[in-house]
Amino acid sequence: MSATGDGISEGPLEDWFRGRIDSLEPPLDYEQIHGGLSNMTFLVTDQSGARWVLRRPPLGKRLGSAHDMGREVKVVSSLADTPVPVPPVVGYCGDDEVNGAPFYVMEFVEGPVLRTADQAELFPAPEQRYRLGTGLVDTLAAIHSVDPDAVGLGDLGRREGYVPRQLKRWNGQWEKSKTRELETVEELHGRLTAAIPDQRETTIVHGDYRLDNVIYSPAGEVAAVVDWELCTLGDPMADLGLLMVYWVEAGDEVVPLFNPATVAPGFPGRAELAAHYAEVSGRDISDLDYFVALGYWKLAIIVEGVLDRFQKGQYGKAAETGGRDFARTVETLARAGLDATDRIQSS
Numbered sequence: 001m002s003a004t005g006d007g008i009s010e011g012p013l014e015d016w017f018r019g020r021i022d023s024l025e026p027p028l029d030y031e032q033i034h035g036g037l038s039n040m041t042f043l044v045t046d047q048s049g050a051r052w053v054l055r056r057p058p059l060g061k062r063l064g065s066a067h068d069m070g071r072e073v074k075v076v077s078s079l080a081d082t083p084v085p086v087p088p089v090v091g092y093c094g095d096d097e098v099n100g101a102p103f104y105v106m107e108f109v110e111g112p113v114l115r116t117a118d119q120a121e122l123f124p125a126p127e128q129r130y131r132l133g134t135g136l137v138d139t140l141a142a143i144h145s146v147d148p149d150a151v152g153l154g155d156l157g158r159r160e161g162y163v164p165r166q167l168k169r170w171n172g173q174w175e176k177s178k179t180r181e182l183e184t185v186e187e188l189h190g191r192l193t194a195a196i197p198d199q200r201e202t203t204i205v206h207g208d209y210r211l212d213n214v215i216y217s218p219a220g221e222v223a224a225v226v227d228w229e230l231c232t233l234g235d236p237m238a239d240l241g242l243l244m245v246y247w248v249e250a251g252d253e254v255v256p257l258f259n260p261a262t263v264a265p266g267f268p269g270r271a272e273l274a275a276h277y278a279e280v281s282g283r284d285i286s287d288l289d290y291f292v293a294l295g296y297w298k299l300a301i302i303v304e305g306v307l308d309r310f311q312k313g314q315y316g317k318a319a320e321t322g323g324r325d326f327a328r329t330v331e332t333l334a335r336a337g338l339d340a341t342d343r344i345q346s347s
Contacts, residue, residue: 006032007040007056012098017105020091023050030054039069039229044105051108052090057101058309068229069102070094071156075228076106078151083142087215087224109224114261115212126266128220133247133268134276136211139222140243141281144203144236153233159202162234166294167193170301177305179327184334185304188297191341197287205234210246211261240277241291244270245299245336254336256299256329289343296337300330 008030017024025047033041033053042054055069073092080086087106094102112122114132123129148154158165171189178185206213207230217223247270248255250263261267268276278285307326 007059007100008042009099013054016091016093016098017044017046017052020105021050023048025050039072039227043108053087053106053108054103055106056099056103059100059313069104072229072231073104075153075156075231076104078153079146082146082151084139084146085222085224086228087226109215111215111217111223113212113215116259117261117264118259120261120264120267123216123220129264129266130268132211132216132220133262133273135220135222136214136243137273137277138280139214139225140206140209140239141277143206143209143225144239144281144283146204148202148204148233153204156204157232157234159233160199162199162202162205162232162238163192163196163294166234166238166298167196170298173305174301177301177308179304179308179311182331182334184331184338185297185300188293188300188334188337188341191338192290192294192297195290195341195344197290199235200284201236202233203236205232205236206239207231207242209239209243235291236281236283237285237287237291238294240274240285241288241293242295242298244274244288244292245295245333247273254296254332256333289340293337293340293344296333296340300333300337303333304330 010028010030013030014026014028017028018026027047029045031043031045033043040056040058042056044052044054055072057069070092073089076086077089080088087109090105090107092102092104093099096102112119114120114122120129123132146153148156167189174185174189206225206228208227209225213225213227214222215224215226246256246260246262248260248262249269250265252263274285274288277283303326307330310326
């Protein structure tokens with residue numbers, strides 16, 4: 001395998017693309033998209049300017065189903081004819097010999113991904129930004145309205161006991177990837193285990209729903225939801241809780257993402273988003289604080305896993321530009337989760 005390193009094997013990949021795209025004009029150019037820090041995402045461009053997106057696991061050893069490309073592509077393909085906007089899938093390859101790990105390729109969806117406050121300037125009017133937030137929630141409600149059986153996703157996961165399974169799974173991830181002992185993470189796990197709410201219903205759960213996991217159209221509509229690697233069946237409140245974790249307001253001390261777009265003036269606040277979700281979905285959101293705490297705990301474990309992989313060089317050259325204090329971020333997220341459980345106990 002004539003690999004170039006950093007997750008791309010040019011020759012075998014070009015052959016794979018040739019077999020699926022008649023109009024391909026090689027050679028292909030590859031550019032890693034530095035957004036998510038779990039699976040690796042590459043922009044692929046041919047000599048005509050046509051573009052695609054390739055997704056593959058990080059370099060090195062992978063933890064169980066955490067980077068299951070086959071599962072992710074099944075979800076995206078199954079949602080293609082639903083009200084949930086997703087990128088069209090070009091193809092999936094489960095043969096490690098082609099690119100060192102399974103991967104799949106999607107058509108490129110034109111539009112901005114809003115990760116930073118600077119990128120929010122693409123939509124300068126306050127009313128535009130407000131609609132970005134409410135539209136994000138509308139799309140979340142659309143995800144939760146899809147009948148899993150009707151789209152072939154009824155076997156994506158067990159339907160009952162979502163929270164206990166999440167606690168078991170993510171605690172296992174913590175044990176496998178932790179770089180040191182952290183009492184705050186352990187205490188938060190204990191509190192969450194002791195306060196599990198009843199599961200009222202089962203829906204498709206994205207698992208990592210946030211502003212920078214959608215692509216917007218130039219008009220500010222959600223053009224595509226991406227990064228489905230954690231998708232399963234479970235309690236829809238888990239998605240809303242995690243969205244609240246990521247949705248930073250100006251003046252917040254806990255900032256999961258650095259300089260996030262949501263601090264820019266005009267975006268709705270967390271309380272407004274939660275109320276809008278309750279209105280458009282018709283769901284009871286009284287357990288939201290629990291799922292906010294669960295979101296902080298899961299995110300702390302995800303960031304710890306990223307820290308572990310950075311230390312092991314599993315992001316290739318991208319690791320050289322990391323420069324973030326992931327260790328401190330894990331501790332900050334765990335403390336925020338403990339604060340959320342305090343709200344549960346006092347309510």
